[in-house]
Amino acid sequence: MPNRLDTSSVLEVLKPVQDPELNKSLVDLNMIRNVAIADGNVSFTLVLTTPACPLRQFIVDECERAVKTLPDVKTVSVDVTAETPTQKALPDRTGIDGVKNILAISSGKGGVGKSTVAVNVAVALAQAGAKVGLIDADIYGPNAPMMLGLEGAKVTVRQSGAQEVLEPAFNHGVKLVSMGFLIDKDQPVIWRGPMLNGVIRQFLYQVQWGDLDYLIVDMPPGTGDAQLTLAQAVPMAGAVIVTTPQSVALLDSRRGLKMFQQLGVPVLGIVENMSYFIPPDMPEKQYDIFGSAGGEKTAQELQVPLLGCIPLEISLREGGDRGIPIVLAAPESASAKALTAIAERIAGRVSVAALA
Numbered sequence: 336m337p338n339r340l341d342t343s344s345v346l347e348v349l350k351p352v353q354d355p356e357l358n359k360s361l362v363d364l365n366m367i368r369n370v371a372i373a374d375g376n377v378s379f380t381l382v383l384t385t386p387a388c389p390l391r392q393f394i395v396d397e398c399e400r401a402v403k404t405l406p407d408v409k410t411v412s413v414d415v416t417a418e419t420p421t422q423k424a425l426p427d428r429t430g431i432d433g434v435k436n437i438l439a440i441s442s443g444k445g446g447v448g449k450s451t452v453a454v455n456v457a458v459a460l461a462q463a464g465a466k467v468g469l470i471d472a473d474i475y476g477p478n479a480p481m482m483l484g485l486e487g488a489k490v491t492v493r494q495s496g497a498q499e500v501l502e503p504a505f506n507h508g509v510k511l512v513s514m515g516f517l518i519d520k521d522q523p524v525i526w527r528g529p530m531l532n533g534v535i536r537q538f539l540y541q542v543q544w545g546d547l548d549y550l551i552v553d554m555p556p557g558t559g560d561a562q563l564t565l566a567q568a569v570p571m572a573g574a575v576i577v578t579t580p581q582s583v584a585l586l587d588s589r590r591g592l593k594m595f596q597q598l599g600v601p602v603l604g605i606v607e608n609m610s611y612f613i614p615p616d617m618p619e620k621q622y623d624i625f626g627s628a629g630g631e632k633t634a635q636e637l638q639v640p641l642l643g644c645i646p647l648e649i650s651l652r653e654g655g656d657r658g659i660p661i662v663l664a665a666p667e668s669a670s671a672k673a674l675t676a677i678a679e680r681i682a683g684r685v686s687v688a689a690l691a
């Protein structure tokens with residue numbers, strides 16, 4: 336134990352403190368910077384690997400505790416920032432300039448709450464300070480514009496050199512492009528594979544995304560052309576599979592999971608939506624409408640993490656309908672807390688994979 340107070344002794348006592356997800360020393364990971372000491376007041380910057388770090392407070396507390404073991408320390412002040420690592424490049428995939436991590440939110444079947452999860456995870460990450468974009472590639476139900484309060488918005492087209500580029504819409508801290516901006520919502524559209532592929536590629540490469548920590552893609556349900564196009568075009572940081580506890584939904588999600596694994600896309604985990612119902616007038620009650628623990632069983636069987644369980648809550652649907660996602664409209668509700676924790680877990684796993 337050092338018996339003096341200087342920059343090197345601060346780094347020495349901080350060396351055993353690990354990033355709990357990466358299991359490596361914060362000092363070795365270059366996460367401790369700008370150590371300064373003035374009259375017993377120690378300050379430094381802690382650079383996390385994601386602004387949505389689920390263990391932020393725990394890491395800060397551990398750092399403070401370690402530094403306070405040094406003699407003559409009066410105060411410890413930790414300035415927390417984040418630098419999200421960029422996912423690893425793949426030789427046969429073309430990344431998007433400035434976009435660090437591309438994530439797919441997928442489901443085996445429709446109506447399980449995939450868009451609800453995509454929108455709320457995007458907003459929760461933005462709330463934490465991340466730069467976030469969302470591609471609503473769901474041709475069957477392009478709900479993201481409504482859920483983000485951007486219904487009726489239009490993407491502007493600009494000429495950039497020889498290329499036309501789309502300017503995304505923006506609300507609640509999230510940049511959005513959507514199939515809903517391109518099609519009349521009352522007009523049935525028959526999508527052919529090549530057409531859909533073309534639009535997905537346009538959404539990836541011809542949008543003025545700027546710098547993004549996370550680009551989230553709300554996929555159409557099922558295992559079709561869109562998934563294939565996405566996985567073969569860009570390097571993917573991972574896919575998240577949304578399911579409900581019913582066994583049919585779980586069967587479909589197994590299929591989705593296998594598909595991503597075959598395409599070489601890491602599956603970050605499963606989200607179980609509509610896990611149980613909390614009656615608004617009896618919040619202490621919990622009803623397992625679709626059975627219970629299905630997501631947990633599937634996650635165990637397929638050896639992927641269960642990222643979280645979201646209850647059925649009326650306010651969650653209302654938030655979506657009003658264009659104010661529940662993580663903003665009612666952050667203290669059970670579903671908002673679950674969604675925020677899911678966003679943090681996703682961000683944590685993406686960082687771990689990028690730095691592995």
Ligand SMILES: Nc1ncnc2c1ncn2[C@@H]1O[C@H](COP(=O)(O)OP(=O)(O)OP(=O)(O)O)[C@@H](O)[C@H]1O
Binds near residue numbers: 451452556
């Ligand atoms: N946990 C929940 N509690 C209450 N309502 C929910 C919940 N999850 C989703 N919903 C509601 O269910 C409907 C369908 O959800 P959502 O559009 O997110 O599903 P989806 O899987 O994206 O559907 P689609 O396949 O049609 O795109 C929406 O009205 C949404 O607000």
